[in-house]
Each structure stands twice: as C-alpha cells, then as structure tokens.
Amino acid sequence: MITFTDVAKAYQNGAVALQHINLHIEKGEFVTIVGPSGAGKTTLTKLLLCEEIPTQGSVLFEEKDLNTCSATEINHLRRRVGTIFQDFRLLGDKTAYENIAFAMEAAGKSDEEIISDVPHVLQLVGLESRMFHFPNQLSGGEKQRLAIARAIINQPEVLIADEPTGNLDTANTLDVIEILKKINELGTTVILATHDEQLIKAVGKRIITMEHGRIIKDEQKRAHKV
C-alpha cells in the first residue's frame, strides 16, 4: 500500500532528516516506528501527508507517486489519511462537535451525514457528554480522543499517529493504544511514531527502529501486557 524507495530528505540548512529509506507497508498493518528524537520519525510521516517533499527517492501511496501530486490530489490524499499528533492540533475556536464536523465538511459530506455521524463517533471515543465543549475545556486525554475521532470520521485507509501519547498519563496512554488497536482491527492501516518504551511493549506487531534518519531494524513482535 505504501512504499518508500531510497528516500532521503535534507533541509536547506544542510540538516539531513532521512537517508536511504526503503520501506513497504501492507494494507491493514499496524506499524510502530520507534527511535529517539531527531531520528526522522516525524519527517517520515510528513512525507506521507505531502507536508514535505523528499529530496531524493519516491513515496508511493498505492500506485500514486506523492512527489507528483497536484494540490487537489493532496487534499484527496489527506482525506484518506487520518492524523493524530502529540499536540492534538484541534481547532481552538470550534467545539468538539464542530472539530469533527469540519473534517467531514472538508471531505464534502452532506449535513445529514454530519448530523448522524458526529454524535456517533463522539460516543465511540467516550466524549458524547463533551460534544459542545471547546478544546480548552477538555483534559489532555479527552483532547486526544477528540483528535482520534476527527481522524477516523472519514473512515481513512491509513491512520498516522505521531507521538499521540506524549502529553498523556499512563491511563490515557493505554486508552489511546486500545482505540488504535481497535481501529486497526477494523481494517485501517495504522502507523504509530513514538519513542515511548511502554507503548512499544503494549503494541507489539511490526516495529521499525530509526536512528539518525536511517532504518536500522525492522522486526515483528508480540504485544506484552503492560
């Protein structure tokens, strides 16, 4: 489904974020990318969202080379790829309901679909009572669950979670992992970038280890009870 072929990314100041990345991710996989800060995990996810363009190599999403995407194709791609970030990236002046509705509106969904689906997804992540709260009225865990709800509302084929538990306590971290696992079980490809050991143990599955912009290990593991 996703193929990185000899991908490198260097910035104008000379910093090299990625080099010689060769990676293939199958549909429905749960891939955890681990590594210390600066290893290149976030840059890798940014390439998938067309936030960055590789300086060398190609990134294929299905058969489409992301280097050659037009603005419209990028918009369509982003509707197929849900994203969750450490800093939640919610729209501060919109309520929980409106944050999710916005993602649906952007995807061209009708008002009827929005009215029926938004309460349902909020219920799924346990935020039905927080529907009309603004992000600054929610706890860290609630914000992340809202971000997850927004990421999955358009039933994306891929879900990218970049350090999703970085700002959460243990209980909320485990909650988020459980939700991600459930999403994966429903057929969505999940790419989780983290440096959290506890998280890596809890997830198991395929783990890709990065260091200094390179992939140094790619292994399958079993999940441990944490």
Add this chain to the structure above:
Amino acid sequence: MFWITIKRAVRAGWVSFKRNGVVSSAAILATTITLCVITGLFLFHAVLDTTLATLEQKVDVSVYFTVSASEDKILKLRQTLESLPDVKSVSYTTSDEQVLAFRTRNAGDYLTIQALDELNQNPFGGFLSIKATDSSHYENIVAVLEGTDKKASQYGDIIEHINYNQNKEIIDRINRISDSANKLGIAIIVVFATISVLIMLTTIRLAIYLWREEIGIMRLVGASSGYTRAPFLVQGGLYGAVAWLIMLLITIPTVYMLGVRATSLIGINLFTYFMSHFFSLAFVVLLAGVFLGVLSSAFAIRKYLKV
C-alpha cells in the same frame, strides 16, 4: 454542493467573528478608522471645492463702455459673450443705474453730488460684468473682447476699457492657489487613505496570523485552500460591514454638529451636503469597507495556506 459550501463558509465566518471578540474588535476598529478617514476626506474635498469656488466667484472682468455707446450695440456684445463656452454669466449695468449707484454711495458727500449735478449730463457709461466658468478662462474672454476674435472686434469703438489688467494679478494668484490647493488636497487624500488602508491591512494580517496554526490544521484534515480561505474572507467582509455601521454612527452626529456650528466658518453646510450625497456616499464606503476587508484577508491568508 456550491451553495452548501457558500452556506458553510458564511456560517463558519460568522461564528468565528462572534467567538473571537477581541480580534474582531481590533480589526473593526482599524477598518472603522479607515472608513472614517475616507468619509472625512470626501467632506474635506467638498469644503475645499466650495472655498475655491467662492474665491473664484469673487473674481470677474468688467468691460466699461464709452458714454456715447449705444445700448443696442452693448446688448449685442452681451449676447455674443453669453454664447461663448468660457462665459458663465454676463450682467449689464446701464449708465443710469451707474449714476444712481454713485449717488447712493455718495449720498452724504454734498460737494460730490453738487459737482455731478453741475455736469448736466451723465458722465458714466454702462458696463458688463463677466464671470467665467473657470478663472483660467478670463484670458481667452479678454482676448475675444480686445479684438482677436472677428465677432467681437466690431465693438472696439464702444469699449472704453477692460479692467482685466488691474485684476490680472489677483486672478493669476487665485488660479495658482486653486491649482495648488487642488493638488495638495489630492495629495492629502492619497496619503491619508494609504496610511489608513495600510493600518487596516496590518491589523487584519495580524488577526489572520493568530489563526495560522488553525489554517494549517484545516489543510491537514483535507480542506482545500478555497474551503479554508472562504470563512476568513467572510470575516473580512463582516469587519468592513460592521465598521461601516460604526462609521455612520460616528459621522452623522459629527457632521450634524459641524453643520450647526461651523457653516459660517467653512462656507458650506456640511450636514446638508452630506445628506444630499448620503446614499451614494454610504454605498461607496460600504463597498470600500467590505472590499478592503475581503482583500486584506485574502492577502493575509495566502502564505499560511501553503501546507
């Protein structure tokens, strides 16, 4: 889908406008100042025009006729002058009216009146007062009177003198003042309008800057640049519309007070003038406000859409 998108953009713009009161207030304040400056400059231009017109009205050229000049010929000349495009009006004072005016003016001066009586005939000829459509046209009119024009040259024998040369200096000075004042007025209008538009642009740019992260998030969840931009354009338009309302609330009482208190000072009743141009002025200023608001937002948001 198009109308649904428009409806959503308008709703999102309105909701954001309401919820972000401080930012909206700052943008509205800057826009209000701009619109007040535009309206103020319009009124300033009216005052300037009236003052210059009043000055110009005080200038005329008089053609004095000989005592023996026949009234028929004078009236013919008057007709000829009135047909010239440079001439606004021509008034004729007969020799009898001249002597009557002289007597009235010198009613208390017994010696002068006695001297006049002893003459046994009217020593005054009639004269024509000519007002030009523009003070710069007097030279052409005088050229016609002095005989460069075939139509008027036949009147050379009845004209005693033309006071243009005595008035020439003051006419030239008024021309220069009028010209400079017009140029200065336009320069002031351009400078103030530019400054206030720049202040407005900068304020709206700052307001959009505060939303740069939100704009990036909208793009990351798949919103097209047009869909992301639209609510901000609506907000920009709302800044202009609300600022226009506030501008009216400030301007109407201010102009009314100026009309009551300062008409004699500035030579024009500003309130009457304002009300006579109200609908066209209000419409133009509303358009300017909404246009500037939308344009400022469109410019400000451009660079944050590149995510």
